[in-house]
Amino acid sequence: MPIEIQEYNLPDIEIFNNPRSDFDFIIWQPNKTYLVLGQSNKIEESLFSGNVEIACAPVLKRPSGGETVILTPNTLVISAVIIDKGIKKPHNYFVFFNNIIINGLLQAGIKNVVPKGISDLTIDNKKISGSSIYHKKDKIFFQSVLNVSESNENIVKYIKHPKREPDYRKGREHKEFITSLIQHHADFTIDNLIKCLSCEFIPCVK
Secondary structure (H helix, E strand, C coil): CCCCEEECCCCCHHHHHCCCCCEEEEEECCCCCEEEECCCCCHHHHECHHHHHHHCCCEEECCCCCCCEEECCCEEEEEEEEECCCCCCHHHHHHHHHHHHHHHHHHCCCCCCEEECCCEEEECCEEEEEEEEEEECCEEEEEEEEECCCCHHHHHHHECCCCCCCHHHCCCCHHHHECCHHHCCCCCCHHHHHHHHHHHHHHHCC
16 A cells, blocks of 8 residues: 655644744654655655555655655754745755754754755764755745754665765765764753754744
8 A cells, every 4th residue: 555645734834824923933843753755755766665654654745845854753843934025045044044053052062063065964074954945925934854863773764865965975875974963962951952942043033
Protein backbone atom coordinates (compact mmCIF):
# COMPACT_ATOMS: atom_id res chain seq x y z
CA MET A 1 0.00 0.00 0.00
CA PRO A 2 1.51 3.37 -1.02
CA ILE A 3 2.57 5.76 1.71
CA GLU A 4 0.07 8.59 2.11
CA ILE A 5 1.50 12.08 1.78
CA GLN A 6 -0.34 14.39 4.13
CA GLU A 7 -0.84 18.11 3.70
CA TYR A 8 1.46 20.04 6.00
CA ASN A 9 -0.54 20.63 9.19
CA LEU A 10 2.07 21.04 11.93
CA PRO A 11 1.94 23.85 14.54
CA ASP A 12 3.90 26.47 12.59
CA ILE A 13 1.42 26.55 9.71
CA GLU A 14 -0.90 28.46 12.05
CA ILE A 15 1.27 31.57 12.01
CA PHE A 16 1.33 31.47 8.22
CA ASN A 17 -2.47 31.30 8.09
CA ASN A 18 -2.90 34.10 10.65
CA PRO A 19 -3.72 37.33 8.75
CA ARG A 20 -3.44 39.63 11.76
CA SER A 21 0.31 40.06 12.18
CA ASP A 22 3.07 41.66 10.10
CA PHE A 23 5.61 39.49 11.93
CA ASP A 24 5.19 36.36 13.98
CA PHE A 25 7.30 33.37 15.01
CA ILE A 26 7.05 30.02 16.73
CA ILE A 27 9.70 27.73 18.17
CA TRP A 28 8.41 24.25 18.87
CA GLN A 29 9.58 20.75 19.69
CA PRO A 30 7.95 17.93 17.67
CA ASN A 31 6.11 15.34 19.74
CA LYS A 32 7.16 12.40 17.53
CA THR A 33 8.93 11.58 14.28
CA TYR A 34 7.72 13.21 11.07
CA LEU A 35 9.25 13.10 7.60
CA VAL A 36 8.64 16.34 5.73
CA LEU A 37 9.15 16.53 1.98
CA GLY A 38 10.08 19.75 0.26
CA GLN A 39 7.59 21.04 -2.30
CA SER A 40 9.29 19.28 -5.24
CA ASN A 41 10.39 16.09 -3.42
CA LYS A 42 9.04 12.62 -4.17
CA ILE A 43 8.90 9.72 -1.71
CA GLU A 44 10.74 7.29 -3.97
CA GLU A 45 13.63 9.72 -4.44
CA SER A 46 13.85 11.03 -0.88
CA LEU A 47 12.87 8.30 1.59
CA PHE A 48 13.59 4.69 2.44
CA SER A 49 9.93 3.74 2.22
CA GLY A 50 10.26 0.38 3.98
CA ASN A 51 11.67 1.92 7.13
CA VAL A 52 9.06 4.68 7.06
CA GLU A 53 6.28 2.10 6.83
CA ILE A 54 7.70 0.00 9.68
CA ALA A 55 7.90 3.07 11.93
CA CYS A 56 4.46 4.33 10.84
CA ALA A 57 6.03 7.78 10.63
CA PRO A 58 3.76 10.40 9.05
CA VAL A 59 4.98 11.85 5.76
CA LEU A 60 3.96 15.43 5.00
CA LYS A 61 4.72 17.87 2.22
CA ARG A 62 5.43 21.48 3.14
CA PRO A 63 4.73 24.37 0.77
CA SER A 64 8.34 25.56 0.73
CA GLY A 65 11.24 24.22 -1.30
CA GLY A 66 14.44 22.59 -0.11
CA GLU A 67 15.10 18.96 0.65
CA THR A 68 13.39 16.38 2.86
CA VAL A 69 13.89 16.73 6.62
CA ILE A 70 13.20 14.66 9.70
CA LEU A 71 11.46 16.20 12.70
CA THR A 72 11.76 14.44 16.06
CA PRO A 73 11.60 15.40 19.75
CA ASN A 74 15.39 15.85 19.46
CA THR A 75 15.00 18.75 17.03
CA LEU A 76 13.58 22.26 17.21
CA VAL A 77 11.50 23.85 14.49
CA ILE A 78 12.01 27.60 14.21
CA SER A 79 9.51 29.31 11.95
CA ALA A 80 8.61 32.91 11.24
CA VAL A 81 6.30 34.92 9.01
CA ILE A 82 6.95 38.43 7.78
CA ILE A 83 4.84 40.68 5.56
CA ASP A 84 7.08 42.45 3.06
CA LYS A 85 5.45 44.26 0.19
CA GLY A 86 8.83 44.80 -1.46
CA ILE A 87 9.79 41.12 -1.55
CA LYS A 88 13.53 40.73 -1.79
CA LYS A 89 15.66 37.84 -2.96
CA PRO A 90 15.30 34.67 -0.82
CA HIS A 91 18.97 34.98 0.15
CA ASN A 92 18.24 38.19 2.04
CA TYR A 93 15.61 36.48 4.19
CA PHE A 94 17.85 33.50 4.89
CA VAL A 95 20.56 35.90 6.08
CA PHE A 96 18.11 37.90 8.19
CA PHE A 97 16.53 34.95 9.99
CA ASN A 98 19.69 32.87 10.33
CA ASN A 99 21.45 35.83 11.98
CA ILE A 100 18.65 35.93 14.56
CA ILE A 101 19.14 32.21 15.21
CA ILE A 102 22.92 32.57 15.48
CA ASN A 103 22.50 35.36 18.04
CA GLY A 104 20.04 33.25 20.02
CA LEU A 105 22.47 30.33 20.04
CA LEU A 106 25.21 32.65 21.26
CA GLN A 107 22.99 33.75 24.14
CA ALA A 108 22.62 30.06 25.03
CA GLY A 109 26.41 29.63 25.04
CA ILE A 110 26.62 27.90 21.64
CA LYS A 111 29.48 29.39 19.66
CA ASN A 112 31.19 28.90 16.32
CA VAL A 113 27.97 28.66 14.33
CA VAL A 114 28.64 29.65 10.72
CA PRO A 115 26.22 30.05 7.78
CA LYS A 116 27.12 28.02 4.71
CA GLY A 117 25.50 27.04 1.44
CA ILE A 118 22.22 28.70 0.54
CA SER A 119 20.56 28.49 3.94
CA ASP A 120 22.43 26.12 6.28
CA LEU A 121 23.99 26.75 9.67
CA THR A 122 27.08 24.75 10.54
CA ILE A 123 29.61 23.94 13.24
CA ASP A 124 33.04 22.74 12.13
CA ASN A 125 31.81 22.54 8.52
CA LYS A 126 28.99 20.17 9.50
CA LYS A 127 25.30 21.00 9.22
CA ILE A 128 23.24 21.66 12.34
CA SER A 129 20.35 23.49 10.69
CA GLY A 130 18.66 23.79 7.33
CA SER A 131 15.91 26.17 6.31
CA SER A 132 13.47 26.91 3.54
CA ILE A 133 11.28 29.78 2.41
CA TYR A 134 7.83 29.98 0.89
CA HIS A 135 6.25 33.22 -0.25
CA LYS A 136 2.68 33.95 -1.19
CA LYS A 137 1.96 37.44 -2.42
CA ASP A 138 3.69 39.67 0.16
CA LYS A 139 3.95 37.03 2.91
CA ILE A 140 7.25 35.25 3.58
CA PHE A 141 7.20 31.96 5.50
CA PHE A 142 10.60 30.89 6.90
CA GLN A 143 11.07 27.40 8.33
CA SER A 144 14.23 26.04 9.95
CA VAL A 145 15.01 22.70 11.59
CA LEU A 146 17.73 22.76 14.25
CA ASN A 147 19.33 19.45 15.19
CA VAL A 148 19.62 19.57 18.96
CA SER A 149 20.49 15.94 19.71
CA GLU A 150 19.15 13.72 16.93
CA SER A 151 21.50 10.89 15.94
CA ASN A 152 22.81 10.55 12.40
CA GLU A 153 21.83 6.88 12.53
CA ASN A 154 18.16 7.82 12.75
CA ILE A 155 18.47 10.29 9.87
CA VAL A 156 20.22 7.72 7.66
CA LYS A 157 17.50 5.20 8.48
CA TYR A 158 14.82 7.27 6.75
CA ILE A 159 16.31 9.86 4.40
CA LYS A 160 18.25 9.16 1.22
CA HIS A 161 21.15 11.26 -0.02
CA PRO A 162 19.58 14.35 -1.63
CA LYS A 163 19.69 14.85 -5.39
CA ARG A 164 20.80 18.45 -4.80
CA GLU A 165 23.37 19.49 -2.26
CA PRO A 166 25.35 22.62 -1.31
CA ASP A 167 28.91 22.93 -2.58
CA TYR A 168 30.42 22.65 0.88
CA ARG A 169 28.89 19.19 1.38
CA LYS A 170 31.28 17.75 -1.25
CA GLY A 171 29.35 14.51 -1.57
CA ARG A 172 29.58 13.61 2.12
CA GLU A 173 27.06 11.06 3.39
CA HIS A 174 24.69 12.08 6.19
CA LYS A 175 26.92 10.57 8.87
CA GLU A 176 29.89 12.69 7.82
CA PHE A 177 27.91 15.82 6.96
CA ILE A 178 25.33 16.29 9.73
CA THR A 179 26.03 17.05 13.37
CA SER A 180 24.03 18.10 16.43
CA LEU A 181 24.40 20.81 19.06
CA ILE A 182 24.88 18.23 21.81
CA GLN A 183 27.98 16.86 20.09
CA HIS A 184 29.70 20.24 20.45
CA HIS A 185 28.07 21.78 23.52
CA ALA A 186 26.84 19.63 26.39
CA ASP A 187 26.07 22.44 28.84
CA PHE A 188 22.72 23.74 27.64
CA THR A 189 19.09 22.84 28.23
CA ILE A 190 16.36 22.76 25.63
CA ASP A 191 14.21 25.15 27.69
CA ASN A 192 16.97 27.74 27.92
CA LEU A 193 17.72 27.31 24.23
CA ILE A 194 14.10 28.08 23.33
CA LYS A 195 14.13 31.05 25.71
CA CYS A 196 17.30 32.53 24.20
CA LEU A 197 16.08 32.07 20.63
CA SER A 198 12.71 33.61 21.50
CA CYS A 199 14.40 36.65 23.07
CA GLU A 200 16.10 37.35 19.74
CA PHE A 201 12.87 37.05 17.73
CA ILE A 202 10.62 39.02 20.09
CA PRO A 203 12.01 42.52 19.20
CA CYS A 204 10.94 41.91 15.57
CA VAL A 205 7.30 41.47 16.58
CA LYS A 206 5.29 44.66 16.12
